[in-house]
Each structure stands twice: as C-alpha cells, then as structure tokens.
Amino acid sequence: MYKMDIHLRSGHRQKKLDTTDNQKQFLNNLEDQFSCTRSSPRRQNGFDQQLFKTDETPVAVPVNGPPTPHRINMTRTDSEDSEKPNAGDNTNTSKIFYRESPSTVLDNVQNPAKKSLKKGRRKLNPNNTDGQGLLKMTANRTNHKLTDYFPVRRSVRKCKRTVLEEQQRDMENKVLCQVQDGLKIQEFIGKGRGIVTTREFRKGDFVVEYIGDLIDQNMAKKREAEYARDHSTGCYMYYFKHRNQQYCVDATPESDKLGRLVNHSRNGNLIARVIEVGSIPHLVLTAKDDVPRGVEVTYDYGDRSRESIRNHPWLAL
Amino acid sequence: MFEARLVQSAILKKVLEAIKDLLTEATFDCSDSGIQLQAMDNAHVSLVSLNLRSDGFDKYRCDRNLSMGMNLGNMTKIMKCAGAEDTVTMKAQDNADVVAFMFESKNQEKVSDYEMKLMNLDQEHLGIPETDYSCIVKMPSQEFARICRDLSQFGESMAISCTKEGVKFSSAGDIGSANIKLAQTANVDAEEEAVVIEMQEPVSLTFACRYLNSFTKATPLSAQVQLSMSADVPLVVEYKIGELGHIRYYLAPKIEDEDN
Structure with missing residues (x-):
C-alpha cells in the first residue's frame, strides 16, 4: 500500500571507474601501445619509417618503382595534439552520490501508523486514526517526490576529463554517421575542386573525415603502382601510422565524400588526427583555429619530398 | 565580507x-x-x-x-x-x-x-522550471491556514479543486468527510481579504495535509497567500515578505498508486 522507492541519495561518494572510456583514450593516444589489429602481414620499410617522422624539414624520399605524384602524410603535430587527453587519466573524478535513507524517512513513508504518531506529537492531527483504516480516497495515493518533477541541478562546470570524453564521444559519433555538413565543393581555377565552409567551425571541431579504403602497406604499394600508370588519377593515398602500424586510406575512387577533396596548404586551417572508433583507426580533419564560413579548408599533406614537389609545385605552398 | x-x-x-x-x-x-x-x-x-x-x-x-x-x-x-x-x-x-x-x-x-x-552542508539544488500554472488562487493566508488545520483532522490528504466559480478543499477519513468551498470574491474592497482566482483550466490535485500545515507556519509573514497549481506538477504556495522578498513552498502531489 505504501510502497516507495528508498533509493535516497546521500552525501556518500563513490568513485566510478569507467574502464571503457579510459581505454579508448589510451588506445587513441599511445602509439607505443602496439597491438596489431590487422591480420595482414606487415613489412617495415626503412624509408617509410623515416618518412613518417618528417615534420617541417624536407626529407628526400627514395622512391623505387613508378613514382606516384604525391602522397599525404600525417604530420607530426597531431600526435602531440592527441596526447593531451591523456593527462589526468589516473585521476578519476566522476562520483556518484547515494543518499542513505534516514530511518525517520522510512518511517514516514512506509509506516502510516508511525506517521500518525508523529503527527500526534506535532499536534497537527489530534484526532487522526491510525493508518489502517484510511478511506479509499487516500489509501492508494502516495506522496511523490519533488525530485520526480524538478531536476537536481548540478554545476554546469565540468572537469577537463569529462569535457575531453565528451569531445571524443562526439567525434566518434560524427565519424560513425559520416557527417560532412557545413561544407560544399567549389571549383578553383588552377587547382580544381576544393572544399569551402558554409558555416563557422570552432577550433578543435570535427570538420570532415578523410573517407576511403583503409588498407595496409602492401596493398597501398600495389595500388600506388597501379594508379601511377594513369596520370589523370591524381593521388588520394593518405599514409599514416597508428600505434606503430602503418596504414593508408585510399580515397582514389570517385565518391561523394568530401574529405578526399580537401586541398593542401602548408598553413592550412585544418589538422588531421587519427581517432579510433571500434578499434578501427579513422582519419579526421579538425579545425586548427576558428574557421569562418565561406573560406576554403586546407591541411598540410605533409609530403616534403623533392620528387613530389617537382611533380607538384603546389605542395610547397 | x-x-x-x-x-x-x-x-x-x-x-x-x-x-x-x-x-x-x-x-x-x-x-x-x-x-x-x-x-x-x-x-x-x-x-x-x-x-x-x-x-x-x-x-x-x-x-x-x-x-x-x-x-x-x-x-x-x-x-x-x-x-x-x-x-x-x-x-x-x-x-x-x-x-x-x-x-x-x-x-x-x-x-x-x-x-x-557554520556547517558544511552537501545539499542538492533543484532547477525549478518556469511554469505557466493552470490555476492561481490568491486568498487570505489566515483562511488558508484555518482550512488546512481543519481538514487535516479528517484525513492525511486533502484535495484542492479549482474551477472558475471557486476553489474547493476536501478531505475524508474514518470519522467522515469535510468540504470547504470558497467562492471568488465579487467586490474586491481590500485585496488582501479577497479570494481571487485566475484560471486557464480546472485543476484537481491531492496533497498531504502534513506538509500544507507546515507551510502555513509562514502565515505571520503575509496577509495573503498564493496557490499555483497545474495538473501533475508540484503545488506552489507563496507568501510575500513585504518588500523584502518571498518564501515559496513546493509540494509534490499525491498520485494514485498503480499497484493498488
């Protein structure tokens, strides 16, 4: 008759350890936590190793076989960038509050007889009968809690960790949904298609994913050789290294995805990051600074090799 | 400081x-x-x-x-x-x-x-949303205190029903039942003594007398009390404190228990 949930909350705090989120961050950031997720054999090429460490300084790339015009390499800066979320991983600050049920509360809500005794003492209800004989009108009604109606207000300020987790989750969602809004294709004289913003992006925002086939190094080599035969293909091979594993996203086939059309600039307004969604690495282009609407978005392809620059002078821009 | x-x-x-x-x-x-x-x-x-x-x-x-x-x-x-x-x-x-x-x-x-x-209290703060209430009853605070006191003799709960004509307070228990109807005051001479009802739609809600009686402890603060009600939201009982401010009490309504 007087049933009530006694999940009252008290000032007791309990630490909650969200292992999955922790892992995600770790996995995302620690390159040296190597675990091979791909079944294909991996072959380390000396020059590639060297290549992916390149930063601003041009490095001669020994190219063997038919040279592909250019390749996109992950620049070093992003790994520094992605290390940030790691900070404060061990200080888990999320807390759950439980409120113990004080016995008086229990008595009040569960035991009508006692309740009426209490009332007697308060002189509010001197002629009250005991709870057993309540009439129909009151018998099957229970007091509801105010917290069922009004939300408990928590501070809107979040700890850094929560903010980063939220950003991560948001970005994963956008990758999963292949979000590419706020962008449009525009033809540029001299360099062909490019991507222009149709809304503002804030610093750090997800802009677009570089979507293509995720392939390993061997496959990439084969495809590169294949593409090199036809000079009209251009190159959409994005090489990157994630947790010591060399990957390539091949976006050469024409598709409706916008990530592949973002042009190069050494001082681009986007920066590429690798994020892992469901243990598969994804290449995400995020805003390096606030990006106003109506401007072209670009990022650094990272290819500084003489060979590439000779073929594509714009890589030096 | x-x-x-x-x-x-x-x-x-x-x-x-x-x-x-x-x-x-x-x-x-x-x-x-x-x-x-x-x-x-x-x-x-x-x-x-x-x-x-x-x-x-x-x-x-x-x-x-x-x-x-x-x-x-x-x-x-x-x-x-x-x-x-x-x-x-x-x-x-x-x-x-x-x-x-x-x-x-x-x-x-x-x-x-x-x-x-002083004490360090770990208290929860509730966010109270802005609500347009279906019924707002203004009445003399003494009258309200009296009604709450009288009706709590009959039962633990009190129903407050508000229509355009007036507001009805009712309670029932072992000894019988009680009903108090207040009609809207026709001629408002002294605003504080009047019963004024602003109604969008009729409301009927049930509350625990015990809490209402506690609320009426604020009666000395103000000659007038304002009750704001809407279906399935907490009742607001407001007393003005002169020019200084106000005290508001919120009370969750009693709702039919589905188990019974």
Missing part, C-alpha cells in the same frame, strides 16, 4: 519559524543580489525556496558570494534572544566558519552579539 541589517528583527524570526518545521538545517546563499535558500525536507516531498532581496535590507553588503550552512534549531535559539523591537545585523567574513548576529535595542542602549558555527 558579508553584512545584512534588518531594522525589524521580527521578520527574520518569522522567516525562521516558517522554515524550521520542514528543515533542520539549510544553506543560506548570499550574493550581491540578496540571500537565497533552497532546501528539500528529509523525505524530498516538499521544497522551501526563500528569497530575500538585497535592496529590501536596511543595509546590505556582500563582497563575495557566500554559502552559510546553518543549523536552524540553533539559529532559532539565537533569534529568540532578540527583542521584538531590536535591529538585527548578520555578519560573516569571506571564508568564515562562523556567522555573527548582532541585536541592537531601539536606542542603542543594549547591544548583544552572538556567534554561531
């Missing part, structure tokens, strides 16, 4: 009387705009929201926001030490663990100082 001065200490006494029935301890949040207090009773069925505006005080200063957790029983003890005509000044340092009450008699002949230790 926090300092708030009221020429009439009686107001503070009455405020305390109005909340100490429901709350044993509460946090007074002091800011530039005034003093706020929001707290639920132990069972989380009702909520007290007190607002005292800074401009209503005779002197008010609050350099930094300050939350003072007080045991209301102890505060009552101190307030009882104040004479009816005394001026009261509340004072606290910025990171203080005590609050000081200073009572001054009318011609400054007697000055009494009391200090009370």
